[in-house]
Amino acid sequence: MNRTAIILAFFCVFGSQAVLAQNDQGQLLTFEQYMSWVKNEHPLAKNARLLVDQAEGNLRSARGSFDPQLYGGVNQKRFAGSEYYHISEYGLKVPTWFGIEGKVAYEYNRGTYLNPENNVPENGLLVAGIKVPVGKRLFMDQRRAQLRKAQAMTNMSQAERTLELNQLLQDAASAYWKWSQANALLNIDQNALELTQERFEGIVQSYLGGDLPAIDTTESFLSVQQQQVKVIDARQMVIEAKMELETFLWKDEVPLELEDDMQPQDLTDEVKTKEIVNDSAQSWLNNIYNLHPKLKMNRAKIQQAQIDRRLKLEKLKPQLDLSYNYLSGYDDYENAELQRAYLNNNYKFGIDFKMPIFIRDGRGEVAAANAKLDMANFEMSSEMLNVKNKLNAAINKLINLNEQLNIQTEAVINYERLLEAEEIKFDNGESSVFLINSRQMKLVSAQEKLTELQRKHKIAQTKVMELSGVLFRQF
Incomplete structure (x- = not known):
């Protein structure tokens, strides 16, 4: 290169550098702010909350089976000017948890051709009764089974919501630290x-002073060009990482875009969580049965299968229902003896009995319920092992990343020392531009490797919390 070409290259490089070096600090979007926003505003997070709302609605519906019930009815016949009969009954039925059903009713019947069985006093008849299942349905019936299964389904829905939230927040955390790494790489370049x-x-000045050959300026100029290309690539990586991050930012079901000057939290910053990962990882592993949403879902499935089995077992029992109704239709008595006689002798009592001979229907349903329960238990054992192994692997990965981070941090410091030493040797005429560029390339490579490890370490921390089932509680 002649002197004119070197000077032109000098000004071209400085002009392009002025453009490439723009990097305002701008606003800061912290990791905690970002994750809280995703948890509260993302459509998938809102959809997960709807799962719980749906299950709670089904639970409320199941509880409705135990609501007191008003009833009433009239049956009347008139023909040829005569009232054959008028039969009416109004009352309140109150079901209870133990299968016992209470009843309070008022009967009013009249008519020329009224069945004698339906005769009541002139002012009507008050009835207070109770019905008790002694055999089948004593310990479990359809209403109780429906309510118990709805309660288990609510627990399952809450666990499913937690699982979806954990997965969403883990994906969001990966996108955030990818954005942070892209910014770190841009700063390095x-x-x-x-x-x-x-x-x-400096080399151009030395060449103009006659201390260095022209080829050194060419080699140094090529290094500048290569680094300019890397800066452009790094800027593109920041744009792409930012666009990926924006897929997690929503407000009122409308996607958001970050401001151009928005900056992420630095990779070297400590992330504050409600639980310390390194100290809590082993305790989470020990308590995984109670913490992990998948295992909670499996427990809910087992509960439902157990309820089904208890309900099917009732079919093996004979049906034996007892009912008693106290009747009251008189207001006045001549003496206390008549009152006591009335109280003791006015009632309706009934016994209903039914029992299939071979019970094939009941035995078949019990066998199917047993198989379903065994399948749920096997699934629980398999899932327990799977979750434990994944969490164990995540904990070991986090430990290894800690060690790698320490080693790589020291390596970057050593590469910086080597570059400084090489520059001193170059100033003393004992090195070359090639060696300095080589040292700098190794330093940049080491710094890039360090940012990669920092990103992986941050993601590994949230991964441990996700696999432990507690990530959603941190934000």
Whole structure:
């Protein structure tokens, strides 16, 4: 290169550097703010909450089976000017948890051709009764089974919501730290470009002073160009990472875009969580049965299968229902003896009995319910092992990343020392531009490797919390 070409290259590099070096600090979007926003506003998070609302609605519906019930009815016949009969009954039935049903009713019947069985006093008849299942349905019936299964389904829906939230927040955390790493890489490349530019400036001055050959300016200029290309690539990576991050940002079901000057939290910053990962990981492993949403879902399935089995077992019992109704239809008595006689002798009592001979229907349903329960238990055992192994692997990965981070941090420091030493040797005429560029390339590579490890470490921390089932509680 002649002197004119070198000077032109000098000004071209400085002009492009002025553009490439733009990097305002801008606003800061912290990791905690971002994760809280995703948890509260993302459509998938809202959809997960609807699962719980739906289950709670079904639970409320199941509880309705135990609501007191008003009833009433009239049956009347008139023909040829005569009232054959008028039969009416109004009352209140009150079901209870133990299968016992209470009843309070009022009967009023009249008519020329009224069945004698339906005769009541002139002012009507008050009835207070109770019905008790002694055999089948004593310990479990359809209403109780429906309510118990709805309660288990509510627990399952809450666990499913937690599982979906954990997975969503883990994906969101990965996108955030990818954005943070992209910004860190851009800063590394811009710093390297500034150093390369300063070196090129010094080499040009040395060449103009006759201390260095022209080929050194060419080699230094190529290094500047290579670093400029890396800065452009790094800027593109930031744009792509930012766009990926924006897929997790919503407000009122409308996607949001970040401001151009928005910046992420630095990879080296400590992330505050409600639970310390390194100290809590082993305790989470020990308590995984109670913490992990998948295992909670499996427990709910087992509960439902157990309820089904208890209900089917009732079919093996004979049906034996007892009913008693106290009747009251008189207001006045001549003496206390008549009152006592009335209280003791006015009632209706009934016994209903039914029992299939072979009970094949009941035995078949019990066998199917037993198989369903065994399948749920086997699924629980398999899922328990799977979750434990995944959490164990995540904990070991986090431990290994801690060690790698410490080693790589020291390596970056050593590469910086080597570059400084090489620059001193170059100033003393004992090194070359090639060696300095080589040292700088190794330093940049080490710094890039460090940011990669920092990103993986941050993601590994949230992964441990996700696999423990507690990530959603942190934000």
